[in-house]
Amino acid sequence: MDTLRWQNGQLVLLDQTKLPLEESYITCTKWQDVYDAISILAVRGAPAIGVAAAYGSVLAARMLADTRDYESTSEFLADFSECCRCLDEARPTAVNLHWALETMKAAAYGAEEQPVSSILQLLEDKAKSMQAEDVAINTAMSEYGAEELAAAGKPLTILTHCNAGALATAGVGTALGVIRSLHKRGLIRMVYADETRPLLQGARLTVSELMADGIPVTLITDNMAAWVMKTKGVDAVVVGADRITANGDTANKIGTYGVSILAKEHGVPFYVAAPISTFDLSLDKGEQIPIEERNHDEVRSIQGVPTALPEAAVFNPAFDVTPHENIAAIFTEKGVIRKPDTAQVHAFFNI
Numbered sequence: 088m089d090t091l092r093w094q095n096g097q098l099v100l101l102d103q104t105k106l107p108l109e110e111s112y113i114t115c116t117k118w119q120d121v122y123d124a125i126s127i128l129a130v131r132g133a134p135a136i137g138v139a140a141a142y143g144s145v146l147a148a149r150m151l152a153d154t155r156d157y158e159s160t161s162e163f164l165a166d167f168s169e170c171c172r173c174l175d176e177a178r179p180t181a182v183n184l185h186w187a188l189e190t191m192k193a194a195a196y197g198a199e200e201q202p203v204s205s206i207l208q209l210l211e212d213k214a215k216s217m218q219a220e221d222v223a224i225n226t227a228m229s230e231y232g233a234e235e236l237a238a239a240g241k242p243l244t245i246l247t248h249c250n251a252g253a254l255a256t257a258g259v260g261t262a263l264g265v266i267r268s269l270h271k272r273g274l275i276r277m278v279y280a281d282e283t284r285p286l287l288q289g290a291r292l293t294v295s296e297l298m299a300d301g302i303p304v305t306l307i308t309d310n311m312a313a314w315v316m317k318t319k320g321v322d323a324v325v326v327g328a329d330r331i332t333a334n335g336d337t338a339n340k341i342g343t344y345g346v347s348i349l350a351k352e353h354g355v356p357f358y359v360a361a362p363i364s365t366f367d368l369s370l371d372k373g374e375q376i377p378i379e380e381r382n383h384d385e386v387r388s389i390q391g392v393p394t395a396l397p398e399a400a401v402f403n404p405a406f407d408v409t410p411h412e413n414i415a416a417i418f419t420e421k422g423v424i425r426k427p428d429t430a431q432v433h434a435f436f437n438i
């Protein structure tokens with residue numbers, strides 16, 4: 088199952104809202120299709136959202152060129168930027184969406200002396216290279232993370248939250264990439280996967296990914312994490328990320344912050360695996376990260392089956408922020424940031 092693939096000038100997305108019981112695909116022929124797919128989490132996960140948006144911008148560029156005979160490239164670029172701005176509004180927290188669209192805009196403006204037809208091909212090539220690069224990024228990050236955790240010298244029991252796997256990226260995943268690499272080394276005893284309410288990315292996606300790879304995994308409900316840490320010998324927590332600020336504060340799926348506190352209480356090291364593109368160094372600390380709030384019916388139901396009265400008041404933040412003090416290390420494709428804080432992050436980025 089490909090999370091996403093560019094096929095005959097169209098973006099084909101695995102519809103993750105239907106997994107794990109149904110494998111169906113959404114074919115995006117215009118950028119608005121990509122916007123919709125991102126907003127309903129048919130495609131999800133920071134890196135995958137970025138790559139999908141990059142292809143969405145290619146669809147936008149083609150639509151503009153097909154519907155108007157531009158007198159100047161600058162007019163085309165202005166309209167293209169507006170489409171990118173609209174795509175950028177699909178979801179607010181994962182910075183990879185913004186990073187990817189800024190990258191595509193920079194590529195387009197870097198060729199503003201060229202005719203529109205050349206820019207169309209350049210944008211398609213750029214989106215394809217972004218997808219290929221994410222594959223390599225995942226692999227490099229996974230090795231750095233596995234190397235760090237292999238130092239324990241024994242098979243490990245890992246707890247993870249949400250899905251930071253192949254379904255969240257173009258490659259093997261971030262947190263699940265580290266777990267896959269550890270498994271290849273014979274260093275996974277068990278993975279405990281939080282179901283991750285309300286949308287159950289852990290139960291629906293992480294468990295099925297790891298089972299498909301023959302990696303031992305046990306599904307737990309989110310409220311079991313503390314007891315599992317206390318009674319099951321969890322050696323480490325490894326999660327993904329959606330946005331990391333300059334001091335190492337990390338936004339990730341709602342519930343991650345609580346897991347980090349439980350980990351601290353039980354003396355379990357807490358790790359984040361994320362690509363460089365997930366860092367937002369324009370923000371000094373996590374309280375500045377925009378937190379997406381989603382439809383209240385996601386909390387009043389499970390997979391569409393009502394579990395609360397329709398009038399029940401609801402709070403539905405899709406993410407929370409783990410303070411850098413709770414994070415033992417951040418694994419990236421360029422290396423490991425241990426005990427992340429502003430000084431460590433700046434040193435890592437040579438700022």
Ligand SMILES: CSC[C@H]1O[C@H](OP(=O)(O)O)[C@H](O)[C@@H]1O
Nearest residue numbers: 131132133251255327328339340
């Ligand atoms: C590899 S990033 C995955 C990251 O994205 C998920 O959020 P969502 O499913 O809402 O896109 C979750 O925070 C994961 O850790």
